[in-house]
Every structure is written in C-alpha cells, then in structure tokens.
Amino acid sequence: MLEKESEIISEGEYSVASISEYQVEMCNISKSFAGVKALVDVTLKVKAGEIHALIGENGAGKSTLMKILAGAQPQDKGTIKIGGREVKIKNPKDGLENGISVIYQEISLIPDVSVMENIFLDEFNEKKNIINWKDLKVRAKKYLDDLGFGEIDVSEKVKNLSVAYQQIVEICKALNRKSTVLVLDEPTAVLTMKEVEKLFELLNQLRDEGVSIIYISHRLDEVFSLTDRITVLKDGNLVNTVESQSINEDELVRMMIGRNLDTFFPERKTSMGKVVLSVKNLKAGNLVKDISFEVRSGEVLGLSGLVGAGRTEAVMAMLGIDNLDGGIVELDGKKIKFKSAKDAFKHKIGLLPEDRKSHGVLLNMPIKHNITLTCLNNFSTASCINLKKERSFVNQFSNEVGIKAASLDNNVSSLSGGNQQKVALAKLLAAHSRILILDEPTRGVDVGSKTEIFKLINDMVEKKCAVIMISSEMTEIIGMCDRVIVIREGVSVGELQKEELSEINLIKYAMGVTKDESKQN
Amino acid sequence: MNQSKIDNNTSEGFLGLDFKSIGTKILTTYYPLLILILLLIVASIISPIFLTSGNLANLLRQQVTYMIIAIGVLMVMLTGGIDLSVSSMAGISSIMVAYSLQTWGLGTSSAGLLLAIIIGIGSAFGIGLLNGFLVSIVKVPAIITTLATMMAFQGVGFMITKGSTILLATKDTGNSILIKFGEHGDPLLGIPYPIYVAVFVVVLFLLIMKYTTFGRLLISTGSNEAAVRLSGINTKKYIFWSYGISGILSGVAGVIITARTATATALTASVDYNMTTIAAVIIGGTSLLGGEGSVGFTVVGVFIIAVIGNIMNLINLPTYPQMVVKAAIIIIAVLLKGLTSKKSH
Ligand SMILES: Nc1ncnc2c1ncn2[C@@H]1O[C@H](COP(=O)(O)OP(=O)(O)OP(=O)(O)O)[C@@H](O)[C@H]1O
Numbered sequence: 113m114l115e116k117e118s119e120i121i122s123e124g125e126y127s128v129a130s131i132s133e134y135q136v137e138m139c140n141i142s143k144s145f146a147g148v149k150a151l152v153d154v155t156l157k158v159k160a161g162e163i164h165a166l167i168g169e170n171g172a173g174k175s176t177l178m179k180i181l182a183g184a185q186p187q188d189k190g191t192i193k194i195g196g197r198e199v200k201i202k203n204p205k206d207g208l209e210n211g212i213s214v215i216y217q218e219i220s221l222i223p224d225v226s227v228m229e230n231i232f233l234d235e236f237n238e239k240k241n242i243i244n245w246k247d248l249k250v251r252a253k254k255y256l257d258d259l260g261f262g263e264i265d266v267s268e269k270v271k272n273l274s275v276a277y278q279q280i281v282e283i284c285k286a287l288n289r290k291s292t293v294l295v296l297d298e299p300t301a302v303l304t305m306k307e308v309e310k311l312f313e314l315l316n317q318l319r320d321e322g323v324s325i326i327y328i329s330h331r332l333d334e335v336f337s338l339t340d341r342i343t344v345l346k347d348g349n350l351v352n353t354v355e356s357q358s359i360n361e362d363e364l365v366r367m368m369i370g371r372n373l374d375t376f377f378p379e380r381k382t383s384m385g386k387v388v389l390s391v392k393n394l395k396a397g398n399l400v401k402d403i404s405f406e407v408r409s410g411e412v413l414g415l416s417g418l419v420g421a422g423r424t425e426a427v428m429a430m431l432g433i434d435n436l437d438g439g440i441v442e443l444d445g446k447k448i449k450f451k452s453a454k455d456a457f458k459h460k461i462g463l464l465p466e467d468r469k470s471h472g473v474l475l476n477m478p479i480k481h482n483i484t485l486t487c488l489n490n491f492s493t494a495s496c497i498n499l500k501k502e503r504s505f506v507n508q509f510s511n512e513v514g515i516k517a518a519s520l521d522n523n524v525s526s527l528s529g530g531n532q533q534k535v536a537l538a539k540l541l542a543a544h545s546r547i548l549i550l551d552e553p554t555r556g557v558d559v560g561s562k563t564e565i566f567k568l569i570n571d572m573v574e575k576k577c578a579v580i581m582i583s584s585e586m587t588e589i590i591g592m593c594d595r596v597i598v599i600r601e602g603v604s605v606g607e608l609q610k611e612e613l614s615e616i617n618l619i620k621y622a623m624g625v626t627k628d629e630s631k632q633n
Numbered sequence: 634m635n636q637s638k639i640d641n642n643t644s645e646g647f648l649g650l651d652f653k654s655i656g657t658k659i660l661t662t663y664y665p666l667l668i669l670i671l672l673l674i675v676a677s678i679i680s681p682i683f684l685t686s687g688n689l690a691n692l693l694r695q696q697v698t699y700m701i702i703a704i705g706v707l708m709v710m711l712t713g714g715i716d717l718s719v720s721s722m723a724g725i726s727s728i729m730v731a732y733s734l735q736t737w738g739l740g741t742s743s744a745g746l747l748l749a750i751i752i753g754i755g756s757a758f759g760i761g762l763l764n765g766f767l768v769s770i771v772k773v774p775a776i777i778t779t780l781a782t783m784m785a786f787q788g789v790g791f792m793i794t795k796g797s798t799i800l801l802a803t804k805d806t807g808n809s810i811l812i813k814f815g816e817h818g819d820p821l822l823g824i825p826y827p828i829y830v831a832v833f834v835v836v837l838f839l840l841i842m843k844y845t846t847f848g849r850l851l852i853s854t855g856s857n858e859a860a861v862r863l864s865g866i867n868t869k870k871y872i873f874w875s876y877g878i879s880g881i882l883s884g885v886a887g888v889i890i891t892a893r894t895a896t897a898t899a900l901t902a903s904v905d906y907n908m909t910t911i912a913a914v915i916i917g918g919t920s921l922l923g924g925e926g927s928v929g930f931t932v933v934g935v936f937i938i939a940v941i942g943n944i945m946n947l948i949n950l951p952t953y954p955q956m957v958v959k960a961a962i963i964i965i966a967v968l969l970k971g972l973t974s975k976k977s978h
C-alpha cells in the first residue's frame with residue numbers, strides 16, 4: 113500500500129513536495145454568501161490513498177467546501193495545499209490541472225449531448241481536433257461495463273436517461289480524468305444497494321492506487337463501511353475529524369445534529385381504508401412491461417427495485433405524464449385515464465418528481481413562491497393573492513418542513529441540495545392531495561430532517577392519504593412502508609407485507625433470486 | 634425544529650449589515666435604474682435643453698407607445714418566448730381603426746368610434762392569439778411563429794391600405810374625438826391623454842404581476858416550465874395568454890398611433906417597435922430564458938433607450954449613426970446583465 117502510494121505521487125508533478133502526509137490540505141477556509149456564513153475557519157486534510165467522509169446536516173457547508181476545492185467558487189479566506197504545495201485554485205480549470213475532480217450534487221452534464229461525448233468532454237477541449245467516434249464508443253462502453261451498467265446506450269442523449277443513470281455517467285466522466293483527488297458529493301442518493309456495491313468496489317480500487325477520495329453522503333451506513341476517516345461539519349464550522357473505526361453511529365449523529373435521534377422512523381397509527389388507486393398490467397415505453405399494484409387510503413406502498421427497473425417510468429405513465437401503452441388505471445374503483453399532471457392533480461393526486469433540478473423546483477424563483485405554487489388558490493380571492501396570508505403560511509410551513517434559509521425571499525438556487533429537496537416536498541405537501549406519489553422523497557436530506565419529513569408523511573397518512581413511495585434507500589422502504597411491490601426489469605415481481613420486509617427479501621426479489629413467486633396479477 | 638433559520642446576526646459589520654453584499658445586491662438588481670440616472674445626468678450636462686419641461690414632455694409623449702408595447706413583450710419574454718410581431722400588430726390595429734372609421738363610415742358617431750377601436754384592438758388581439766396558439770399548442774418555436782406573423786401582417790397591412798395612407802376626415806364626430814384624444818392634454822393638468830393610458834397599463838401590470846395568480850404562474854412557467862407543469866398547472870394557458878396580451882397592448886398602441894397622426898399607414902409595421910421594445914425589456918434586466926424580469930424595470934429600460942435617443946438628437950447625430958449606437962447599447966446591456974447575474978451566484 114505504501115509502496116503504491118509513493119509510486120503514484122512520484123509520478124505526479126508534485127514529487128518534490130510530496131513529503132507531506134496529506135494529499136489535500138484545506139486550511140482555515142471561510143466563505144460567506146450575502147451575509148450568510150457558509151464556512152467558518154474550516155480545515156480539512158485528506159491523505160493519499162484514503163477515503164474521507166465529509167458529513168453534516170443540510171446547509172452545513174459540505175458542497176461549498178468542495179466547490180472551493182474545485183475552483184467553482186472562491187474562498188474568502190484560507191489556503192489550499194495539494195501534495196504539500198500551496199496552490200491557488202481560481203477556476204475549475206485550475207482545479208482540474210491540480211488533479212481535482214468533482215462529481216457535483218446537482219448533475220452537471222450537457223443534456224442534449226450523448227453519453228459518450230459527456231464522458232469524454234474534457235478530452236475534446238484539450239487534445240485532438242478530430243473525434244475518433246469508434247474509440248470513444250468502445251471506451252465509454254468499457255467504463256459503463258466496469259460499473260455494471262452495460263445497459264446504458266452510449267449514444268443516447270443524456271437528457272433521456274433517468275437521474276440514476278445520469279449519475280453513473282457523471283461518475284464515468286470523473287473517472288476518465290484520472291485525478292489524484294476525487295470528490296463525490298452524494299453520488300449514491302439515487303442508487304440502490306446493488307449499484308452502490310459496484311461503485312464502492314471501484315472506489316476501493318482507486319484508493320489502493322493512491323487516489324484521495326472525499327465522499328459526501330447522508331447515508332451513515334455507507335460512511336462506516338467505506339471510509340477511513342470522517343470529518344463532520346455543522347453550520348459552517350468544523351466539528352471534528354475522526355477515525356471511522358473509533359466511532360459508532362449514535363455518536364456520529366450526535367456530532368452532526370447536536371442531539372440524539374431516538375426514533376428514526378416515527379410511529380404511525382395505521383387505519384387503512386378502501387383501495388383508492390390501482391393499476392393493472394401497466395405497459396409504457398421499453399422500461400415498463402407489466403406492472404400492477406394498488407394502494408389504499410391510509411397506507412404507504414413502497415415501490416422497490418434496482419435502478420432502471422422502471423419504477424419512476426411506471427408512475428409517470430400512470431399519471432399520463434408519459435405515454436401509457438397499455439394497462440388499466442382505476443381511481444376509487446372506476447377506470448380512468450389521466451391526460452396530464454394537471455388532470456391527476458385535479459383528482460388530488462400529487463407527484464414529487466425524481467429530478468429535483470429540472471422537475472422539482474423553480475431555481476430562479478423565491479423559496480416562498482415555490483412553496484405556494486400548488487396552493488395559491490388557498491390565499492386568493494378572485495385570482496388576487498393575499499400576500500400577507502401567503503407569507504404567514506410560508507413562514508410556518510417552511511419551519512415545519514425544516515427548510516434552512518437565510519430568507520424565504522431568496523431564490524431556491526441559493527439553498528443547499530437537501531434544502532432544495534425540502535422545498536420541492538413542501539410545494540407538494542401544500543397541495544393537500546389525497547394520493548401522494550413520492551419519488552425519492554428524502555434524496556439528499558440529512559438524518560435529522562429525514563425524521564421530520566417522515567413525520568409529515570405520517571401526518572398525511574393518518575389523515576387518510578394514500579402514499580406511494582419510490583426509494584432507493586432500503587432502510588427507508590422498510591421503515592416507512594406498510595407493503596412493498598418489488599419491480600424487476602419493468603415487471604412487478606413480488607409483494608412483501610410489512611412483516612416480511614427485510615433487506616435480504618427485497619434484494620432477493622429485486623435480483624430475481626426467488627423463482628416461486630411469479631408475476632402477480 | 635432547531636435549525637429553521639440562520640439569523641441575520643451571523644454577519645458582522647456596522648449594525649449587522651454586510652455592506653459588500655448589500656452593494657452587490659444593489660448593483661445586481663438595480664443596475665438599470667443606476668444607468669438611467671447616470672444617463673439623465675449626462676444628458677443634462679451635454680445639453681441645457683434636456684431638462685426643459687418641453688423636452689421632457691415630448692420625451693414622455695413619444696415613449697407612450699413603446700412603453701405599452703414593451704409591457705406586452707415583457708409578458709411574452711417572461712414565459713421564455715419572444716414576440717417579433719408587435720410592430721405588425723400595432724400597424725394592423727392602427728390601420729383597422731382608420732379603415733373602419735373612414736371606409737366603413739364608423740367615424741360619424743362616438744359609438745362608431747368605440748366600435749372602430751374595438752375592431753382595431755380586436756384584430757391585433759386576434760393575431761396575438763394566433764401566435765399563442767401556434768407557440769403553445771402547435772409548438773412552433775416562438776421566434777419562427779412571430780417572425781412569420783410579422784411578415785404576414787405587414788403584408789396584410791399593405792393589402793388593406795393598398796400602399797397608401799388613410800387620412801381621417803377631421804370633421805366627423807368620431808374622428809375628431811379620436812384626434813383630440815391623441816393631441817390634447819386633459820384640462821386639469823395638461824397631460825396628454827395617451828400618457829394616462831400608458832400609466833394605466835403600467836400600473837395594471839405591476840398589480841397583475843404582484844398580486845394575481847395569473848402573474849405569478851406566468852412568471853413561474855417561464856422559470857421552469859416542466860416543474861410547473863408537473864405541479865399540476867396548465868402551463869400552455871399562460872404561454873398562450875402572454876401572446877394574447879402582447880396583441881392587445883400592441884393594439885392599444887396602434888389606436889394611439891392613429892389618434893396622434895390622424896392617419897394610418899402600413900409603414901407603421903416597419904417602425905422600430907420590435908427591436909426597441911425587446912431591447913428595452915432586456916435592458917430592464919429580463920432574462921432571455923424567461924422567469925426573470927419586472928414591469929418597473931421594463932419601463933426604466935424604455936426610458937434608457939429613449940434618453941439615449943434624445944441625447945443623440947440633441948447633439949444632432951444623424952439617424953444612421955444613431956442606429957449603430959442603439960445596437961451597440963443593446964449588446965452592452967446584455968453583457969452587463971450577464972456580468973451582474975454571474976456576480977450574484
Ligand atoms: N449561491 C449561494 N448563494 C447564497 N447562499 C448559498 C449559496 N450556495 C450555498 N449557500 C448557503 O451556504 C450554506 C452551505 O451550503 P452547502 O450547499 O455547502 O450545504 P451542504 O452541506 O452541501 O448541504 P446539503 O447536505 O443539503 O447538500 C447554506 O446555508 C446555503 O444556503
């Protein structure tokens with residue numbers, strides 16, 4: 113291990129200064145945005161050949177710290193050393209030249225361009241003028257295969273991929289840079305266990321090759337299983353850096369949120385009513401082949417499965433947002449065909465889309481206007497908005513959902529990723545639908561806030577709301593759902609009752625290990 | 634929740650204010666106003682005539698039509714679209730008013746005048762709705778749609794007038810009311826009536842944008858159409874009506890044009906309404922991508938262009954160099970917008 117480490121370093125251009133124990137040293141970094149202190153005197157040191165976790169609540173400053181490292185944002189104060197040598201990173205190009213590669217929390221691919229072009233975008237910039245398409249195709253395919261995503265078509269436009277697949281493309285793009293420092297800002301927020309395993313294999317391999325990896329995640333189990341050391345931030349301040357081995361989950365949570373978290377999944381009084389929504393033999397596009405499920409009022413139904421199984425696509429087609437090629441949708445026992453999201457909302461069915469940035473929030477609009485988008489009529493008489501009522505509602509509701517913002521008049525784009533997710537969720541919950549479809553509801557949300565969000569969902573359920581929850585996080589599915597439908601390759605392959613819910617069972621079904629339970633009808 | 638808000642006291646400095654950030658905020662949001670003030674100062678230094686009431690009144694009167702049309706263009710641009718047909722719509726409205734007064738004989742009574750105005754505005758409105766239909770339902774790109782209607786209705790204008798000018802007979806009751814409306818001021822303050830119309834339109838749309846669900850959802854649609862649609866809102870409706878509004882307001886401007894000149898000609902369609910109003914909207918800080926922009930700053934944008942034109946007139950710059958200068962200013966304004974919005978990130 114040590115041998116390899118020195119090998120890599122002496123290969124790099126920083127060999128002279130490589131006496132330092134640390135590959136990355138960010139010292140006393142401070143940064144504020146329009147009066148909000150995002151970072152105060154934060155120091156982060158990462159060794160070569162180390163996977164270093166960076167964790168903290170939403171808005172703690174994790175992404176900001178990484179943007180500074182990458183040159184996407186300037187720091188107000190503080191110094192950065194790479195391989196022991198002080199460097200000035202003024203823009204993303206400087207960052208890349210210093211061997212720093214970042215996979216940002218918000219996907220930053222070019223939507224109208226193919227997968228392979230996105231992966232090799234950097235090369236176009238620096239090297240040859242003539243593109244060798246054949247070579248690109250082969251190399252892109254290799255990266256995807258290595259990650260276990262051979263099914264992604266390298267010539268497909270990125271905008272046609274699901275968020276999870278886009279994330280995979282981002283990862284390939286970063287891997288291609290052969291960086292010495294690799295930052296991953298919540299790469300697994302939309303990936304399921306199976307894909308995460310593959311990714312971790314790869315990261316471990318990179319670590320063994322001497323790459324410094326900084327890993328941001330709100331999934332604490334990952335943090336423990338993957339990383340060597342952990343740095344915790346809270347409200348822009350450094351709490352501590354500890355060895356992953358030397359700490360347990362409870363202690364870590366306390367460091368993060370400053371209190372104990374007794375119940376992660378809050379209790380819910382269940383009293384289920386009639387079936388409100390059911391779909392049979394849903395067919396849509398080439399991802400949804402034969403999906404059936406039903407949900408009752410007062411019930412949380414989980415849709416589980418691997419990435420690309422067709423969960424998102426199924427609900428999109430069910431709601432008439434995407435084309436529905438076949439199957440029956442019934443609302444309150446009556447056959448129905450939704451024409452659009454508007455039609456579905458009219459029937460009091462609300463959707464929290466998977467893709468936060470392009471479908472969930474209006475980034476350039478104030479937070480308060482985002483939240484009231486779906487419920488403007490509640491404060492309006494004859495189309496005139498009562499701004500006072502609106503404001504008091506927003507103040508109260510954003511508190512309930514736990515949105516952490518300097519001012520609710522600010523644009524959503526100024527919020528941290530997790531807080532943006534809370535805005536998207538608040539917008540949906542404010543509509544008071546009777547059926548809620550939540551696609552990755554807690555994507556990027558910190559542990560403390562997750563519990564708050566689960567409470568809100570439970571409130572809705574206790575008010576007889578029916579909830580369909582798609583989640584890549586198995587613990588969340590197990591903790592929250594009354595019943596789970598497992599979907600594999602576009603087909604609903606199994607149904608698990610609350611008592612049967614366990615990771616083993618979910619994986620078994622998702623990967624098709626059990627053969628006895630065939631398609632349910 | 635223990636972490637609901639970051640208090641303002643996290644910032645240091647005098648009275649807890651962060652001057653640097655306040656400075657950037659003023660610069661990024663109010664820069665059109667700063668430019669206008671700067672221009673006013675420059676203008677009054679360059680020419681002693683500038684600040685005379687005569688010149689200012691003239692300036693204001695000239696901007697009435699631009700202001701009204703620009704508000705319509707703003708509505709379209711807020712949804713992320715563009716309307717290149719405003720000059721044609723204003724031209725058609727102007728022609729239809731004159732044509733129905735003169736050729737159809739509606740000019741003989743005040744009721745006839747009312748009808749003529751409705752016909753004029755109505756025809757422009759119709760074109761606007763056609764634009765709206767093509768853009769929102771048929772999904773023809775806005776730039777193509779409105780370029781096509783611009784050309785088509787410029788042609789229609791020539792077809793109706795057969796290339797000549799329609800003169801309003803001043804003796805007819807309806808006509809004289811219209812002409813009086815265009816030329817004279819009110820007896821109380823002496824302010825020309827068209828200015829009241831412009832002020833009314835501006836205030837109306839300020840209120841619409843701030844207080845109505847329509848205004849809120851229109852700008853939201855421009856900000857992120859997909860997200861708004863997935864929130865169960867019919868975004869097509871707002872896109873459609875923004876073009877309708879642009880049609881109505883161009884139509885209103887057309888009526889004022891006829892009233893002011895007591896004539897109507899197909900040449901109105903080739904007046905610089907398109908370029909100037911779009912430029913004004915952009916100078917007023919509106920994003921070409923939609924979702925960002927305001928009525929107040931659009932008015933400021935109109936006056937920025939007007940004052941520049943006025944200065945150039947006062948120093949006797951010929952028309953053609955004026956065009957070059959105006960074009961340069963549009964480019965600078967867009968650059969400035971890019972610069973300031975980058976700073977805010
Ligand atoms: N462009 C910006 N303008 C204003 N404030 C910003 C901007 N970017 C970040 N902030 C603020 O800086 C703080 C830190 O944000 P950051 O995105 O680093 O949080 P984070 O730790 O990554 O959170 P999350 O877990 O939600 O992703 C937050 O309070 C956020 O609102």
Ligand SMILES: [Mg+2]
Nearest residue numbers: 175217528529
């Ligand atoms: Mg973040």
